[in-house]
Amino acid sequence: MRTIEDLDVAGKRVFVRADLNVPLDGDRITDDGRIRASLPTINHLRERGARVIVGAHLGRPKGEAKPEFSLRPVAVRLGELLGAPVRFATDTAGESARAVSAELADGEVALVENLRFEPGETSKDDAERAEFADRLAGLADLYVGDGFGAVHRKHASVFDLPRRLPHAAGGLVFTEVDVLRRLTESPERPYAVVLGGSKVSDKLGVIDNLLTTADRILIGGGMVFTFLAAKGYEVGSSLLERDQIDTVNDYLRRAEEHGVEFVLPVDVVAADSFSADAAHDVVEAGAIPADRMGLDIGPRSAELFAAKLADARTVFWNGPMGVFEMAPFAGGTRAVAQGLIDSGAFTVVGGGDSAAAVRALGFDEKAFGHISTGGGASLEYLEGKTLPGIAALEE
Numbered sequence: 001m002r003t004i005e006d007l008d009v010a011g012k013r014v015f016v017r018a019d020l021n022v023p024l025d026g027d028r029i030t031d032d033g034r035i036r037a038s039l040p041t042i043n044h045l046r047e048r049g050a051r052v053i054v055g056a057h058l059g060r061p062k063g064e065a066k067p068e069f070s071l072r073p074v075a076v077r078l079g080e081l082l083g084a085p086v087r088f089a090t091d092t093a094g095e096s097a098r099a100v101s102a103e104l105a106d107g108e109v110a111l112v113e114n115l116r117f118e119p120g121e122t123s124k125d126d127a128e129r130a131e132f133a134d135r136l137a138g139l140a141d142l143y144v145g146d147g148f149g150a151v152h153r154k155h156a157s158v159f160d161l162p163r164r165l166p167h168a169a170g171g172l173v174f175t176e177v178d179v180l181r182r183l184t185e186s187p188e189r190p191y192a193v194v195l196g197g198s199k200v201s202d203k204l205g206v207i208d209n210l211l212t213t214a215d216r217i218l219i220g221g222g223m224v225f226t227f228l229a230a231k232g233y234e235v236g237s238s239l240l241e242r243d244q245i246d247t248v249n250d251y252l253r254r255a256e257e258h259g260v261e262f263v264l265p266v267d268v269v270a271a272d273s274f275s276a277d278a279a280h281d282v283v284e285a286g287a288i289p290a291d292r293m294g295l296d297i298g299p300r301s302a303e304l305f306a307a308k309l310a311d312a313r314t315v316f317w318n319g320p321m322g323v324f325e326m327a328p329f330a331g332g333t334r335a336v337a338q339g340l341i342d343s344g345a346f347t348v349v350g351g352g353d354s355a356a357a358v359r360a361l362g363f364d365e366k367a368f369g370h371i372s373t374g375g376g377a378s379l380e381y382l383e384g385k386t387l388p389g390i391a392a393l394e395e
């Protein structure tokens with residue numbers, strides 16, 4: 001991969017694909033970690049006299065311009081962190097974006113609106129993505145891929161656009177790949193992987209590969225219920241991906257063959273609704289009442305997970321153990337974060353929400369080996385998959 005040092009950027013319009021997919025509460029950014037992670041590359045380009053046009057996505061608006069997914073609050077925060085104004089284009093590659101791109105002076109920065117407002121960004125149809133990538137290419141002379149959290153997506157701005165412009169990888173992508181390579185090549189053992197969060201079917205696939213690389217796999221968060229259902233338990237109204245049950249059964253069977261230990265929660269915090277003030281109790285993992293949903297792993301599971309991490313020498317963790325955004329359901333995530341730290345292992349925490357959780361719960365980021373900006377991206381890297389956004393940069 002070429003680095004940005006290899007590009008002659010002075011006076012050029014450089015499109016930087018960043019991952020600025022930050023958690024929001026209304027229009028308030030609750031964790032700006034991904035914006036901070038984008039600063040070194042943007043600042044480096046500015047210092048070299050580039051005109052920087054940043055493109056990114058927020059949430060999953062499904063090809064429609066939905067105001068609640070606007071990147072405008074992110075433009076404001078980016079400007080504060082850069083200590084320089086950030087022009088905001090109210091469209092992605094239309095009149096506003098073209099005007100902003102044309103008006104930029106050397107060293108200035110603009111952000112275009114949420115790229116996923118365009119159906120062409122995420123389309124599975126090559127021609128539709130190509131049409132959008134062509135329009136984006138019109139905004140810039142050069143491309144820098146720095147949105148590590150989205151490199152696993154075959155999207156127009158990630159995969160098709162770098163094929164249209166001279167391109168290079170940003171520093172964030174380089175650092176992330178470097179650390180993850182360490183986990184795939186020679187992890188010190190025992191190597192434990194903790195999986196949770198809510199993007200269940202997106203992330204289950206990594207287990208296939210982990211069955212031959214990891215020693216222990218701990219399952220928490222919204223993933224739990226598909227495993228419990230696979231074991232024949234009732235999971236009430238918890239997050240469940242029924243069509244993944246066969247896959248999960250297959251993993252459980254193969255784990256035995258490979259001598260990989262699966263650690264599932266033994267108890268669950270079950271609530272009567274998805275809200276911070278919901279009535280809730282700790283119940284046995286195998287006995288979730290039909291009208292309740294599991295929103296966190298229970299205290300005995302938290303202890304069990306910490307014990308299973310204690311002797312690990314390498315730990316990779318993606319996905320919160322519960323709905324940590326609500327105080328009554330943050331205990332499991334807190335315990336696992338502490339377990340990683342106490343293990344003294346080389347620890348990698350991946351994912352927008354997992355990284356946000358670590359910060360929101362007051363942990364010192366330096367207590368972890370590496371905090372990755374990409375959850376799905378780092379998992380797919382560990383799976384050994386070709387990541388479209390990396391492959392395009394390597395061309």
Ligand SMILES: Nc1ncnc2c1ncn2[C@@H]1O[C@H](COP(=O)(O)OP(=O)(O)O)[C@@H](O)[C@H]1O
Pocket residue numbers: 196197198199200220221222239294295296318319320321322323324325350351352353354355374375376
């Ligand atoms: N039991 C659960 N039920 C529903 N959502 C959950 C549960 N446990 C965790 N979550 C949610 O998962 C989300 C994070 O999932 P995900 O996006 O997969 O993680 P990351 O961004 O770290 O890769 C959080 O917003 C959290 O509230």
Ligand SMILES: O=C(OP(=O)(O)O)[C@H](O)COP(=O)(O)O
Pocket residue numbers: 019021059060149150153350351352353373374375376377
């Ligand atoms: O938040 C992200 O991924 P993550 O939750 O796996 O860390 C990225 O911005 C990618 O978003 P997507 O999973 O909607 O493509």
